[in-house]
Amino acid sequence: MKTVPIVLALDTSHQRGSVAVSRGEEILSEILFDASDTHSATLLPGVDACLASAKVALSGVELFAVVCGPGSFTGLRIALATVKAFAAVRRAPVAPVESCAVLAAAFPYAARPVLTLIDARRGEVYGALYDTADGRPRPIVPLFSARPEAVGDILAGHTVAGPLILCGTGALRHRAALEALVPGGSRFAGERWSVPSASLCALLALDREPVPYDELFALEPLYIRPPDARLPDTASIRKRGGGAR
Numbered sequence: 001m002k003t004v005p006i007v008l009a010l011d012t013s014h015q016r017g018s019v020a021v022s023r024g025e026e027i028l029s030e031i032l033f034d035a036s037d038t039h040s041a042t043l044l045p046g047v048d049a050c051l052a053s054a055k056v057a058l059s060g061v062e063l064f065a066v067v068c069g070p071g072s073f074t075g076l077r078i079a080l081a082t083v084k085a086f087a088a089v090r091r092a093p094v095a096p097v098e099s100c101a102v103l104a105a106a107f108p109y110a111a112r113p114v115l116t117l118i119d120a121r122r123g124e125v126y127g128a129l130y131d132t133a134d135g136r137p138r139p140i141v142p143l144f145s146a147r148p149e150a151v152g153d154i155l156a157g158h159t160v161a162g163p164l165i166l167c168g169t170g171a172l173r174h175r176a177a178l179e180a181l182v183p184g185g186s187r188f189a190g191e192r193w194s195v196p197s198a199s200l201c202a203l204l205a206l207d208r209e210p211v212p213y214d215e216l217f218a219l220e221p222l223y224i225r226p227p228d229a230r231l232p233d234t235a236s237i238r239k240r241g242g243g244a245r
Contacts, residue, residue, distance in 0.1 A: 009202035013071025020198035028054035065205035068096035069222035076221035093210035102196035104130035104137035117170030125170035152181030
């Protein structure tokens with residue numbers, strides 16, 4: 001008989017973060033928190049509170065799940081580092097789940113495809129299109145990074161013509177530009193559906209091939225584009241006198 005795993009899921013891909021504990025498809029507890037200050041200050045207290053509410057000890061967790069991106073560069077690294085540490089102690093696997101898939105999972109059995117768009121700043125969005133008709137998000141258009149003005153061409157390139165459901169921070173921020181680019185009859189979901197949920201991440205993790213704990217070194221955030229902040233190159237450091245000659 002197949003056992004039902006206890007799952008601990010983390011999401012810090014946006015300013016609002018969340019932690020969830022599930023037993024298979026049963027959500028035992030979920031906690032949302034404001035991470036606008038810093039994810040590192042709010043994530044661990046959220047984990048402790050969520051485990052306590054679910055009456056589950058960390059030693060009882062059998063599968064860890066994490067929203068791996070795209071999203072906040074710093075937030076993704078904090079969640080991934082935290083879940084790797086937990087998994088290493090427990091010798092348990094980790095299931096990474098894309099943030100766009102988690103957003104689309106909020107619309108199960110939808111008659112229309114779900115276009116998830118995350119505000120990527122720099123006047124761009126991260127996006128993907130999913131079919132959720134069977135209850136789980138199935139990709140139609142793979143993850144992309146683009147200016148909102150290019151979304152119409154991306155959809156046309158995949159012969160997407162019918163009405164859509166649009167959700168995510170990118171859909172909200174760039175709604176005025178997108179309304180003229182998406183098929184007629186498309187609907188924009190409200191702010192409630194603009195941020196991923198750790199509980200939905202936990203459910204999607206059950207269908208993913210997890211990364212074994214002894215291969216976690218290879219698990220990295222899904223950025224899609226390079227981070228905004230970069231370390232100066234060695235030559236620049238030397239020119240300023242900060243490196244060995």
